[in-house]
Amino acid sequence: MARDALATAAHGMAFGTPAAPLRPYVLGYRGYRLALHVPRRRLEVPTDVVTLALTFEGTMRLTDAVEPGPGVALASVAAGLRRTATIAEHAGVLHGLAVSLTPHGAYRAFGPLAGELGGQWAEAGDVLGPRLRTLSARLADAPTWPARFALLDAYFDARLADGPRWEPSVHWVWHQLRRSHGLVPIHALVEGTGWSRRRLELCFRRHLGLAPKQAATILRLQRTLRVLTHQAATGPDGGRLAGERIDGARIASLCGYYDQSHLDRTFRTMVGCSPREFLSSRGSATARPEPTDRIAGRVTSAVLAPGG
Template sequence: MESVRREPVPVLRGLVYRHTGFHLPDAAERARLELPSGAATMLIAFAEPIRIGLVSEGESEVFQRTSFLSAGRAIAAIGRHRGRVHGMELTLSHTGAHHILGVRMAELAEGFPTLGEVLGREGELLVEQLASLPSWEARFATLDAYLARRAADSQVQASWQVTRATRLVAAGWSLRDIQRDVGWGERHLRSRFLDQVGMTPKAMARVLRLQTALRAYLSGRNWAQAAVLARYHDQAHLGHDVKAITGLTPGRLAELRRGAPPGSALDRLPGRVTSVLMG
């Protein structure tokens, strides 16, 4: 498998985390569990479509997509593909996606909208242009230029209160203290998060707390220690969250990671646990 990663140009820092180009020749069906990580993802595919749906104990709608967006999720998704996989993956901050795409982020959390649905014909032309280019460097440069132009022309800007609140959530502050710090009540903060992040502050806190626990465990701690470090009441509560969010028990998730540390070649972001190969 060919995989090439690049950091975005400086003007996109804080909005975009990373670009990845990938090419996997014809292969048998593969399944990949994508964990919520506190970031938004844009997938731009040049080959076969991917079947993707949310983890669910009951019936869950499965979407067939080539190029699409995933954001505002507080539960894992499973993507399945067969044959050649070729394309690009772009990881953005939620507020960065809000600024660049100019949409209400909660709308992106409803299914997995295509680039055409979000950006119109412009999104479809972008995919065609990127697919026609001869090298990853040319594709990265073209994508950076497109995103920088949209960012410069955007009339949508995340409020400083939401930007600060997301940092405080990541730092483990209580929601009450965050509301006091930014001067907003619970209802208003929740509404603005849905607009600019795509999930509620409580949901984001849950996602990032699980990420803290997984990072601790996969860095060598045991599950009890990971629960303490992530501020769970006890190990049982951590186990419940792992199962509810990923659909796997802690033991099964660890088994499928096969010892890969946080931020490995499998993951979309440094220091986070974003993906698990299901076999």
């Protein structure tokens, strides 16, 4: 059964750890109940995580941070792997919970629908079926966060027990990409599977919703974000690698970019701002009623000023 780790009751945040057999597939549960006097805007960067957000009260408006459009208002959200950041907004009142799944976990729980979510947001109940709508109603009626997390454990235990598994070659490719932080050459993946490049891309898209090269850019970005945020947190003398200060050129080389200019351009095309602007937004997020990052061990977000 999931154990509830309540952050602070005043802030209405709770975190649940999935039951042990689920942890290779379900990364965590996060409950929230916010009643703010101002709207909240978050910049959600690309990650290697599939997110399911079930809302009991309030709605979210999601907009692409790189190519802003009118956006879409959703009560509950299923979000696949995306190569560009999202601006998520709500009016200040939001009650619900979020589930973070590995791509393989999403495929086992929801089958090919997980691949079809690649690059998209969707109303969760519409794409994942009536069983999810029933679960959402039961979660809303549950009296405590531990009870909700236990319901989620039971739901995913049942879904994963009979769910489809990735093809072994897809699993191997994803492992190589994650192990190398997206730096393994695509031709090495083609050779390792024995497939044609076209077959590899089609099969990978079917399982994850993105081509291997696109997934690699997300993993490189995540490594870049971890290095940058660590350096920002440790200050001018704390961010060192092998005894040397990690300057912009070294970070670029470490994370698989040609040079610092390449890193900056790629960052902007994926996040919608410069690395400096992103770090500045995170640095101004003190004393806010929710954590900056949604998932332990990953850099996921920056809390934005209203209207900013």
